[in-house]
Amino acid sequence: MASKHLISDSAVVPAHIAKQVVSPAAYADWDAIHEAFTELRKTLPLGLVEAPGFDPFWLVTKHADLMEISRQPLIFSNNDHRCALLSQSAERQYLETRDEVPFIRALVTMDAPEHSVYRRLTFKNFTPKGIRGLEESIRALAVESIDEMAAQGSSCDFAESVALRYPLRVILSLMGLPREDEDMMLRLTQEVFNPQDPDMSKTRSDVDESEASSYDLGALAEFNQFFSDLIKARRANPTDDIASLIANARVDDKLLPDWDVASQYIAILTAGHDTTSSSTAGGVAALAAAPDQFTMMKNDRSLIPALVEECVRWTSPLLSFMRTAERDYTLRDQTIRKGDWLMLSYPSANRDEDVFEEPFVFKANRTPNPQIGFGYGPHICLGQHLGRLEMRIFFEEFFRRVNSVELTGHVERSRSINVSAIKRMPIKFTMS
Numbered sequence: 389m390a391s392k393h394l395i396s397d398s399a400v401v402p403a404h405i406a407k408q409v410v411s412p413a414a415y416a417d418w419d420a421i422h423e424a425f426t427e428l429r430k431t432l433p434l435g436l437v438e439a440p441g442f443d444p445f446w447l448v449t450k451h452a453d454l455m456e457i458s459r460q461p462l463i464f465s466n467n468d469h470r471c472a473l474l475s476q477s478a479e480r481q482y483l484e485t486r487d488e489v490p491f492i493r494a495l496v497t498m499d500a501p502e503h504s505v506y507r508r509l510t511f512k513n514f515t516p517k518g519i520r521g522l523e524e525s526i527r528a529l530a531v532e533s534i535d536e537m538a539a540q541g542s543s544c545d546f547a548e549s550v551a552l553r554y555p556l557r558v559i560l561s562l563m564g565l566p567r568e569d570e571d572m573m574l575r576l577t578q579e580v581f582n583p584q585d586p587d588m589s590k591t592r593s594d595v596d597e598s599e600a601s602s603y604d605l606g607a608l609a610e611f612n613q614f615f616s617d618l619i620k621a622r623r624a625n626p627t628d629d630i631a632s633l634i635a636n637a638r639v640d641d642k643l644l645p646d647w648d649v650a651s652q653y654i655a656i657l658t659a660g661h662d663t664t665s666s667s668t669a670g671g672v673a674a675l676a677a678a679p680d681q682f683t684m685m686k687n688d689r690s691l692i693p694a695l696v697e698e699c700v701r702w703t704s705p706l707l708s709f710m711r712t713a714e715r716d717y718t719l720r721d722q723t724i725r726k727g728d729w730l731m732l733s734y735p736s737a738n739r740d741e742d743v744f745e746e747p748f749v750f751k752a753n754r755t756p757n758p759q760i761g762f763g764y765g766p767h768i769c770l771g772q773h774l775g776r777l778e779m780r781i782f783f784e785e786f787f788r789r790v791n792s793v794e795l796t797g798h799v800e801r802s803r804s805i806n807v808s809a810i811k812r813m814p815i816k817f818t819m820s
């Protein structure tokens with residue numbers, strides 16, 4: 389944890405912003421949280437957050453700093469459960485119960501050398517070459533989603549009926565899971581990432597914010613239960629899917645422990661759909677607010693890859709990850725001490741005025757676009773090419789069929805400090 393006595397008061401983030409940064413509800417107010425980050429980028433790009441109930445941490449808001457930290461995993465580790473923001477009480481609860489409910493052992497909680505060993509198990513399947521063969525089946529799912537949208541007439545909740553379902557179906561088919569599991573997976577994913585959102589969590593909606601954690605450990609346990617049967621089935625009868633690949637993968641000639649297999653499943657399932665769905669919905673919302681850009685895209689589909697990058701920059705659905713300093717390090721004339729905790733803010737880095745011209749303007753054809761929404765360095769998103777492919781195909785089908793789109797109500801975001809999901813987005817549309 390960052391040691392306050394060594395730090396001047398001028399390096400401490402103002403209390404009202406510190407409160408926002410750790411508050412799941414504050415991220416649902418997208419404009420207000422961006423105002424706070426903008427102030428910090430200007431006045432205190434690397435500041436210490438001291439919020440009641442949380443260990444202090446450095447808040448990293450600049451694009452260059454996020455890259456500098458992310459590319460040095462031996463100096464800034466992911467450090468197991470401390471890779472995500474969690475309150476002191478959530479950490480205490482985890483430490484007390486970890487024998488019963490272990491924390492997820494996914495890539496994002498691991499450090500070298502284990503991280504690269506586990507990343508290699510599925511890496512090839514997620515490279516551009518590895519996913520090339522999926523295009524046809526993904527397109528069929530995109531067409532199905534647009535058909536479902538069309539079937540609703542001229543209005544729908546785009547988040548609920550399109551954006552949340554399509555990426556989940558892609559991930560389920562990649563994993564080799566049946567369509568019947570869709571509703572359960574949607575519910576569990578939302579519970580894991582949004583334990584403080586009353587619409588998305590069954591257990592902890594009334595929890596005090598200082599009790600907040602990024603993940604719902606109870607939902608993780610439910611996932612575990614479900615996956616133990618799947619692991620057994622895939623080991624007994626291997627099939628041609630990611631679930632089989634991981635269940636039958638060997639490290640040092642041994643199968644992985646069941647919890648490690650289940651953790652990889654959970655990470656791929658959860659990381660793989662809420663994020664993509666939020667970027668897609670956020671992109672459609674931005675296009676609805678800028679009809680000239682909608683028309684530009686409809687008339688020139690070669691611009692779609694640029695649109696996809698801008699959607700990820702604009703929405704930055706992955707809100708933060710944490711790192712722990714493994715040794716003293718100087719950044720922006722500030723000494724970060726060994727053991728200090730740091731928060732990487734992707735939405736802030738993606739609005740950095742030093743990198744992006746007019747960062748608060750959605751430019752569907754923005755080029756170049758060095759957005760950092762998929763992270764950077766050895767932990768860079770495993771599914772980045774898949775996410776891009778899904779969104780490209782979706783927009784190709786969308787612009788082929790949809791002639792206009794208009795927002796008819798408020799875009800509602802989840803209360804989460806982890807993934808910013810768009811949970812409601814009422815629209816009116818016309819189709820060809």
Ligand code: HEM
Nearest residue numbers: 495496659660663664706762763764767768769770771775
């Ligand atoms: C728009 C969609 C997506 C966004 C914005 C996103 C964002 C991110 C970010 C910011 C990280 C952390 C990177 C870092 O620490 O430097 C990450 C890691 C990860 N993502 Fe994604 N992601 C998306 C889609 C996906 C998909 C479709 C999958 C499915 C396989 C996926 C699986 C993962 C995994 C397994 C990791 C951990 C990688 C590691 O620690 O080595 N993500 N993602």
